[in-house]
Amino acid sequence: xxxxxxxxxxxxxxxxxxxxxxxxxxxxxxxxxxxxxxxxxxxxxxxxxxxxxxxxxxxxxxxxxxxxxxxxxxxxxxxxxxxxxxxxxxxxxxxxxxxxxxxxxxxxxxxxxxxxxxxxxxxxxxxxxxxxxxxxxx
Amino acid sequence: xxxxxxxxxxxxxxxxxxxxxxxxxxxxxxxxxxxxxxxxxxxxxxxxxxxxxxxxxxxxxxxxxxxxxxxxxxxxxxxxxxxxxxxxxxxxxxxxxxxxxxxxxxxxxxxxxxxxxxxxxxxxxxxxxxxxxxxxxxxxxxxxxxxxxxxxxxxxxxxxxx
Ligand SMILES: [Mg+2]
Numbered sequence: 001x002x003x004x005x006x007x008x009x010x011x012x013x014x015x016x017x018x019x020x021x022x023x024x025x026x027x028x029x030x031x032x033x034x035x036x037x038x039x040x041x042x043x044x045x046x047x048x049x050x051x052x053x054x055x056x057x058x059x060x061x062x063x064x065x066x067x068x069x070x071x072x073x074x075x076x077x078x079x080x081x082x083x084x085x086x087x088x089x090x091x092x093x094x095x096x097x098x099x100x101x102x103x104x105x106x107x108x109x110x111x112x113x114x115x116x117x118x119x120x121x122x123x124x125x126x127x128x129x130x131x132x133x134x135x136x137x138x
Numbered sequence: 139x140x141x142x143x144x145x146x147x148x149x150x151x152x153x154x155x156x157x158x159x160x161x162x163x164x165x166x167x168x169x170x171x172x173x174x175x176x177x178x179x180x181x182x183x184x185x186x187x188x189x190x191x192x193x194x195x196x197x198x199x200x201x202x203x204x205x206x207x208x209x210x211x212x213x214x215x216x217x218x219x220x221x222x223x224x225x226x227x228x229x230x231x232x233x234x235x236x237x238x239x240x241x242x243x244x245x246x247x248x249x250x251x252x253x254x255x256x257x258x259x260x261x262x263x264x265x266x267x268x269x270x271x272x273x274x275x276x277x278x279x280x281x282x283x284x285x286x287x288x289x290x291x292x293x294x295x296x297x298x299x300x
Contacts, residue, residue: 013264015233016240019223064243066264093247096254114244115168 039068
């Protein structure tokens with residue numbers, strides 16, 4: 001699983017869901033996190049973290065947001081050499097086949113559907129970690 | 139034969155309606171660990187509801203504009219907020235309305251996915267939290283499904299308007 005010092009970026013346009021995600025992370029032992037309220041601000045936070053040597057090591061991101069959606073942020077992240085391999089989990093209220101396919105094509109690490117239990121969230125996070133550590137080992 | 143249209147009465151009541159009501163029940167159940175009981179539906183113009191707060195989303199379903207409201211008795215929403223976030227609120231504030239909006243978002247998304255997978259098309263607006271539900275029900279035909287959580291009989295309703 002991720003190291004307890006891992007820095008998470010939580011991106012969601014609703015404070016409620018950012019709080020739920022942060023609370024779930026904290027309960028799992030992850031206290032190092034930042035937040036942003038849309039995809040554009042999320043990208044700024046990633047760049048700022050990178051430039052100030054406090055990089056984020058995992059993004060937990062909502063799908064439907066103004067400015068830049070979760071999918072658009074994911075594409076932007078994957079197209080940027082600095083963040084190309086960053087673990088990226090989408091949190092979505094929607095579980096449509098077409099969206100799942102789009103997200104997979106864009107390089108999402110995994111996704112969790114709202115409403116989720118802490119167990120479901122942590123299981124998905126483990127899968128995200130496993131996927132990226134397997135890639136690193138390869 | 140394309141996807142049925144929302145303007146067809148049977149589709150509105152059976153497919154979109156059922157999916158949304160099921161999503162509302164499931165969402166609340168996921169936080170309370172208890173399935174809410176459904177009361178008899180109410181169909182009315184200019185519906186008036188007793189709720190102090192709620193979440194609202196406007197969306198297009200197969201080209202028809204629909205408004206969905208999740209209306210809450212405030213004590214019920216306080217309890218739901220506690221179950222979701224672990225913090226107590228005792229008054230209607232921005233955080234509580236944000237929570238009502240996000241709940242509406244979750245219910246909408248949960249209901250929509252299986253319908254889209256069956257070929258229906260949906261386009262959502264942005265959910266919002268509001269204390270002013272009745273003015274949003276003026277000049278509209280609405281279908282309300284009241285729910286109760288036993289044993290406290292705390293109530294909320296899902297209201298669809300066209
Ligand atoms: Mg959102």
